Amino acid sequence: MTAASRPVASEGRDAPATSARTILDAADIRRALTRIAHEILERTKGGHDVVVLGIPTRGVNLAQRLAARLTEVEDRPIPVGSLDVTMYRDDLRLRPARALGRTEVPREGIDGRVVVLVDDVLFSGRTVRAALDALGDLGRPRAVQLAVLIDRGHRDLPIRADYVGKNIPTSLREVVKVLVTEVDGRDAVLLGQAGADPRHTHRISSDESEEGA
Amino acid sequence: MKRDLLSAGELSRDEAVLILDTAEELAGLTERPIKKLPTLRGRTVVNLFFEDSTRTRISFEAAAKRLSADVLNFSAKGSSVSKGESLKDTALTLEAMGADGVVIRHSASGAPHRLATWVRGSVINAGDGAHEHPTQALLDAFTMRRHLGRLEGLRVTIVGDVLHSRVARSNVLLLSTLAAETTLVAPPTLLPVAVETWPCAVSYDLDSVLPKTDVVMMLRVQAERMNASYFPTVREYSRRYRLDAARMAQLPDDAIVMHPGPMNRGVEIAAEVADSARSTIVEQVANGVTVRMAVLYLLLGGAKA
Amino acid sequence: MRIRDGVVAEVGEGLTGSGARTFEGDGLVALPGLVDLHTHLREPGREDAETVETGTQAAALGGYTAVHAMANTDPVADTAGVVEQVWRLGREAGHCDVRPVGAATVALAGAQLAELGAMADSAARVRVFSDDGKCVADPVIMRRALEYVKAFDGVIAQHAQEPRLTDDAQMNEGEVSARLGLRGWPAVAEEAIIARDCLLAAHVDSRLHICHVSTAGSVEIIRWAKSKGWQVTAEVTPHHLLLIDEAAQTYDPVYKVNPPLRTSADVEALRQGLSDGTIDAVATDHAPHPLEDKEAEWQAAAFGMIGLEGALSVVQEAMVETGLLDWAGVADRMSVRPARVGRLGGGPDGHGGPIEVGAAANITLVDPAARVTVDPSTFASKGRNSPFAGRTLPGRVIATFLRGSPTVMDGKIV
Numbered sequence: 001m002t003a004a005s006r007p008v009a010s011e012g013r014d015a016p017a018t019s020a021r022t023i024l025d026a027a028d029i030r031r032a033l034t035r036i037a038h039e040i041l042e043r044t045k046g047g048h049d050v051v052v053l054g055i056p057t058r059g060v061n062l063a064q065r066l067a068a069r070l071t072e073v074e075d076r077p078i079p080v081g082s083l084d085v086t087m088y089r090d091d092l093r094l095r096p097a098r099a100l101g102r103t104e105v106p107r108e109g110i111d112g113r114v115v116v117l118v119d120d121v122l123f124s125g126r127t128v129r130a131a132l133d134a135l136g137d138l139g140r141p142r143a144v145q146l147a148v149l150i151d152r153g154h155r156d157l158p159i160r161a162d163y164v165g166k167n168i169p170t171s172l173r174e175v176v177k178v179l180v181t182e183v184d185g186r187d188a189v190l191l192g193q194a195g196a197d198p199r200h201t202h203r204i205s206s207d208e209s210e211e212g213a
Numbered sequence: 214m215k216r217d218l219l220s221a222g223e224l225s226r227d228e229a230v231l232i233l234d235t236a237e238e239l240a241g242l243t244e245r246p247i248k249k250l251p252t253l254r255g256r257t258v259v260n261l262f263f264e265d266s267t268r269t270r271i272s273f274e275a276a277a278k279r280l281s282a283d284v285l286n287f288s289a290k291g292s293s294v295s296k297g298e299s300l301k302d303t304a305l306t307l308e309a310m311g312a313d314g315v316v317i318r319h320s321a322s323g324a325p326h327r328l329a330t331w332v333r334g335s336v337i338n339a340g341d342g343a344h345e346h347p348t349q350a351l352l353d354a355f356t357m358r359r360h361l362g363r364l365e366g367l368r369v370t371i372v373g374d375v376l377h378s379r380v381a382r383s384n385v386l387l388l389s390t391l392a393a394e395t396t397l398v399a400p401p402t403l404l405p406v407a408v409e410t411w412p413c414a415v416s417y418d419l420d421s422v423l424p425k426t427d428v429v430m431m432l433r434v435q436a437e438r439m440n441a442s443y444f445p446t447v448r449e450y451s452r453r454y455r456l457d458a459a460r461m462a463q464l465p466d467d468a469i470v471m472h473p474g475p476m477n478r479g480v481e482i483a484a485e486v487a488d489s490a491r492s493t494i495v496e497q498v499a500n501g502v503t504v505r506m507a508v509l510y511l512l513l514g515g516a517k518a
Numbered sequence: 519m520r521i522r523d524g525v526v527a528e529v530g531e532g533l534t535g536s537g538a539r540t541f542e543g544d545g546l547v548a549l550p551g552l553v554d555l556h557t558h559l560r561e562p563g564r565e566d567a568e569t570v571e572t573g574t575q576a577a578a579l580g581g582y583t584a585v586h587a588m589a590n591t592d593p594v595a596d597t598a599g600v601v602e603q604v605w606r607l608g609r610e611a612g613h614c615d616v617r618p619v620g621a622a623t624v625a626l627a628g629a630q631l632a633e634l635g636a637m638a639d640s641a642a643r644v645r646v647f648s649d650d651g652k653c654v655a656d657p658v659i660m661r662r663a664l665e666y667v668k669a670f671d672g673v674i675a676q677h678a679q680e681p682r683l684t685d686d687a688q689m690n691e692g693e694v695s696a697r698l699g700l701r702g703w704p705a706v707a708e709e710a711i712i713a714r715d716c717l718l719a720a721h722v723d724s725r726l727h728i729c730h731v732s733t734a735g736s737v738e739i740i741r742w743a744k745s746k747g748w749q750v751t752a753e754v755t756p757h758h759l760l761l762i763d764e765a766a767q768t769y770d771p772v773y774k775v776n777p778p779l780r781t782s783a784d785v786e787a788l789r790q791g792l793s794d795g796t797i798d799a800v801a802t803d804h805a806p807h808p809l810e811d812k813e814a815e816w817q818a819a820a821f822g823m824i825g826l827e828g829a830l831s832v833v834q835e836a837m838v839e840t841g842l843l844d845w846a847g848v849a850d851r852m853s854v855r856p857a858r859v860g861r862l863g864g865g866p867d868g869h870g871g872p873i874e875v876g877a878a879a880n881i882t883l884v885d886p887a888a889r890v891t892v893d894p895s896t897f898a899s900k901g902r903n904s905p906f907a908g909r910t911l912p913g914r915v916i917a918t919f920l921r922g923s924p925t926v927m928d929g930k931i932v
Contacts, residue, residue: 084238087252087280087510097515099231100238137247301813321817322688322699323769342817344699379699405696406704 020177020192023168029149029187032165033062036147037069039163044114047074049142051110053083055119055131056101061180062149063118079106083117083138088130105138115141116163120178122148125159150189152176216517217329217336218508221347222386229390233355235507236500242279243499252514253282256313261303261328262339263289263319268474268498269339273316273348276505282513285310300324304331314513317341335512343377349473350383352504354391356493357428359500360469367393370422372454373432373481374443376403380473381432385413396422398454402443419454423463430471431456431482447480457483461491469493519548521879524921525866529875541927543883546916549849550871551583551614551880553856555646555675555753556729556801557826559585559616561607562600563592568806568900570604573826574613575898576804578925580826581882581915583614584862584869589621590651596621596632598640605642613925614918615869617860620644622663622674626652631663638670645861648675650729651776653711655681660715664724671861673725673751676715678736679777683707688817690763690778698766700816703778705733712736716743716750727859728752730803732777734787741796751859753801754788756832757823757905761785765905771812771819772905775805792851793842799856802829806901824901828892830884831911838886839912845886867921879922888914898931 024032041047047070054063060082067080084101086092117131128146135144147163152170168191170176177190218224224232242248258277260270270286277284289303300319307315312334317325322342329336340346358364369388375381375397388395389412396414397404408415416422423429434450444450456470464470470482470491478484487494520528520538554577560568570587577585587604589595595604601618608616620637624630626649637644647667654660654676663674684707689695691702712728716739719726728740731752743750757775762782765773773779791797805822812819825832833852837843843851849871857863857870866878873881890913892906918926925932 087250087514092252092514093516095516097511097513100235102238103241133251137249138245300815300818319815321815323817324815326769327815342699343701382697382699406691406702407693407696410693411696 020190022188023191024166024189026187029165029189032149033065034069036163036165037066037073040066040070040116040145040147041073043145043162047078049113050078050116051106051108051113051141052078052080052116052118053105053110054080055117055127056082056084058178058180058183059117059119060102061182062120066116066118066147079108081106083131083134085127085130085134088133090126090130103134110135110139110141112140112142114143114145116145116147118147120149121176122146122151122159122161122164123154125155125157128159129157149178150176216512217325218347218512219325219329219336219338220345220386221350221383222345222390224347224387224390226390229351229354229387232351232504232507232511233358235511236351236355236504239506239510240500240503243503249279249281251281252510253277253280256282256513257311258282258284258314258316258509258513259307259310259312260284260286261289261307261315261317262287263317263324264340266318266340269318272498272501273337273339273505275502276509277314279502279506280509280514282314282509285312300327301331304328307334308332314509337508337512340379342379343382344379345383345386346379347383347387348501348505348508349380350387351508352497352501353384353430353471353473354387355504356471356497356500357393357469360493361427361467364388365392367427368396368425369393369428369430370396370398370426371430371432372398372419372456374403374434374438375399375408375432376405376443377435377438378432384430385411389413396426398422400444400450400453403438419460420463423460424465426464427468428471429456429464429468430473431476432473433475433477434481451480455481455483456486458485461486461489464491471497473497519873521919521922524879524923526873526875526877526879529873541917545885545887547845547884547886548873549581549845549882549884550853550873551869551882551918551920552581552830552852553860553862553869554582554585554802554804554826554829555727555799555856555859556650556755557585557587557804558590558806558822559587559604560591560806562603566808566900570607570616571611571613572898572900573804573806574608574611574616575931576824576826578613578918578920578931579898579915579929580802580828581830581884581918581926582826583880583882583918583920583925584617584857584860585614585826586617586619586646586860588650589619589648590626594621594625595619596624596626598633598636598642601637601642601644602640612920613931614920615862617646617862618642618644619650619675620647622647622649622654623659628652628654628656628659631659631666634663634666634672635670638667638672645670645672646675646727646859647672648677648729650675650677653677653679653681655711657714657718661718661722664715664719664726665722668722668724671725673727673859675727675729676711677729678708678711678715680707680710683710687778689766689774690780692763692781694763694766698769700766705735705780705784708733708777709735709739713739716740716748719743719750720746720748723749725749726751730755730758730777730801731788731791731797732758732780732784734784737787737791737796741791744796751798751855752791752796753799753856754792754797755803756800756825756829756836758788759785759792759800759836760832761905766816769816771814771816772823772903772907774816774819774821775803775823776821789836789840789842792837793847798851799859800829800833800852801856802826804899804901805903806899807903808900809902812903822903824894824897824899824904827897827899828890828904828906828911830915831890831913832906834886834913835911879919881919882915883917885914885916886912888912890914
């Protein structure tokens with residue numbers, strides 16, 4: 001499977017609402033994040049030196065929720081920020097230039113720390129690849145881990161998530177859309193068909209959480 | 214985003230805001246250990262300067278290099294290049310070298326427009342004659358927004374040789390698009406005909422405008438204008454239009470003082486004003502790199518429009 | 519209409535004749551052969567831009583039977599030798615009559631009168647004198663020139679452009695020039711010279727012709743001068759009847775011309791002036807340039823537009839289809855009056871009509887119903903710098919007859 005033959009993965013932004021079905025509701029998402037928080041604490045032995053960085057847009061909201069849970073459980077602030085990977089993408093030239101997201105590294109920095117990257121959907125792995133490059137330009141973490149709400153498979157690169165909210169086997173014709181209250185007004189994960197819209201078959205991207213141009 | 218940036222006037226409000234917002238995200242780069250992004254790796258940007266302007270060229274060069282573009286500097290000043298025949302030949306040369314972007318500075322108004330008809334790459338106007346200097350206006354707007362938090366309704370006063378100023382033209386157009394209120398202040402000889410049709414106010418009296426000004430931008434006044442009788446003497450010009458400490462005191466408390474550079478200290482701006490806390494002149498230089506990065510990214514970073 | 523031995527022999531219906539070549543003219547308009555008061559043939563000196571041969575072919579295709587070749591050649595046509603050379607080249611080409619214009623001052627420098635009398639007495643019989651391209655700015659020189667040409671019924675054709683007010687000027691001074699950052703060319707720079715020269719012509723009681731009038735103010739001044747009974751005539755170019763300064767906003771120098779394109783208010787005033795006769799003539803100011811002189815940034819590009827081929831179409835579009843002139847009016851402004859200004863009229867040798875028995879058979883046949891898309895690559899002129907390229911204009915010259923001989927048939931050079 002080459003990237004060029006993939007349907008667009010602008011997950012659900014253009015997904016026809018009529019055919020989309022809810023695969024996770026707000027409570028499911030809440031439980032998944034809580035579980036991931038506990039896994040993080042377990043694997044990092046109490047979350048020491050952890051910095052949570054969300055990948056815009058919805059990865060940032062998920063990262064903030066995750067950090068809030070970590071803080072709650074450990075009763076000390078866990079630093080959280082955002083990491084925009086737009087300038088590091090390998091598909092920049094396939095579409096018009098798009099607006100940048102925000103990069104905000106917590107005051108503590110990332111040198112020598114365990115960075116937990118957070119994204120909504122893991123698909124081709126290309127966004128994570130870009131994020132690793134971006135991190136490398138910001139400093140030198142001791143370790144980098146990856147947390148995603150949904151892993152829908154179909155990787156283009158040797159990348160796997162350390163923490164997964166839910167594995168959802170999908171076909172390439174399907175689109176996965178994560179909704180978060182902060183952006184979309186409600187929490188949900190939708191699965192729909194890409195449909196016959198030519199944009200979906202001709203636009204090329206292997207991006208997990210792309211917001212669209 | 215458009216293919217070329219030839220005029221500040223051709224930017225829509227959304228496009229202008231996108232550039233400023235993009236610059237805002239890029240501004241943090243200067244504090245990072247690695248001040249470089251891989252975005253334009255493998256792309257070629259040519260700096261085509263038919264007129265000396267080290268500061269503008271370096272600014273574009275830094276911006277392109279921070280985005281990992283290959284930068285070629287083509288300085289045509291001093292060579293026999295003055296006729297457009299050569300501009301066209303130069304354009305064909307750039308095509309042959311595969312320039313993805315051409316940054317052009319030229320003494321002839323409209324030279325970038327002509328170039329854009331001859332090359333496939335994006336053309337960025339880095340100042341053409343007395344016409345426009347769109348990235349200067351963008352960096353000025355960026356500086357204003359950073360300092361004062363907004364552009365809408367901001368009262369901007371531009372003082373000096375408006376007639377010959379591409380900076381003034383681009384600023385008036387962009388600030389109008391961004392809903393700021395611009396006032397031009399100059400002696401009548403240094404205002405263009407039909408200036409009353411521009412989207413701005415006009416005054417001959419600096420002192421009456423300063424108390425109602427959030428941003429005062431001083432334009433360079435060249436001594437040769439005096440020889441052409443645009444004003445009687447530099448001394449008289451300075452008496453009426455120089456921003457000195459007394460005039461600066463008439464400004465509201467949070468007002469800022471700008472200058473696109475290079476300055477004629479003592480002519481249009483007093484040294485103590487240029488070096489004062491209100492002055493954003495040095496900051497404008499830094500913002501220039503950031504804004505030009507945003508422009509290069511938006512024009513060259515994506516698929517060809 | 520029967521033409522015999524170069525003159526109109528009969529006009530009427532049902533003419534027949536054995537041994538006569540006949541030409542179907544149904545639906546066509548017959549005009550007296552057009553006369554251009556203002557043509558740059560570029561020869562001698564700039565044969566890369568145009569030659570007498572190519573320029574007069576273009577003239578014939580445009581319906582012209584006589585053109586006035588401007589003096590700004592290299593060498594300048596400021597001696598009897600040069601004007602005779604140009605005149606002879608025109609005769610040899612044979613596509614239309616070439617009447618050289620003599621320079622008013624030596625080398626067009628505006629300082630010393632050229633040998634106007636020698637040029638008038640030469641084989642070229644020069645009657646129109648002009649420094650066109652440059653203004654005779656010095657009022658004393660202008661006065662002397664106007665006075666001097668009275669001796670041989672000459673006329674000074676002034677290129678009205680105050681030089682100090684137009685130093686490095688690039689386009690009409692106004693809203694558009696201010697926006698584009700191009701140095702402005704104020705209307706007053708033209709009008710001030712016209713006003714001065716009208717007063718001078720009145721003072722010395724001589725003939726003044728104003729080249730390429732371009733502003734509403736100029737029309738007003740000329741109207742006033744004519745109301746005084748002064749001997750002032752004026753011309754307007756086709757492009758000033760149709761185009762405005764907004765065209766410059768692409769910075770394409772095909773729109774760069776001297777005098778510059780003005781505003782729509784000026785265009786309206788020029789059309790009115792031509793309609794009411796304040797402006798006597800349409801003159802092309804045909805100014806061919808090699809490609810490299812126009813493929814440039816605006817400031818570096820040459821001034822000028824070609825105009826011989828298609829001038830009639832522009833006049834039809836601007837004046838006939840707007841109801842401002844009928845075809846008799848077109849004949850008057852493009853043949854009768856320009857011939858009178860150049861003293862070409864009358865007799866079996868003359869230009870400017872009328873089409874009547876005994877007059878020279880200089881005739882242009884036009885199909886007013888045709889619609890032609892302007893394509894300079896098909897022009898006979900070497901110039902390609904037409905501002906009308908790609909535009910569809912009405913009317914087409916079908917045939918041109920010079921003293922009875924066809925120079926153009928079916929829109930093609932004979």
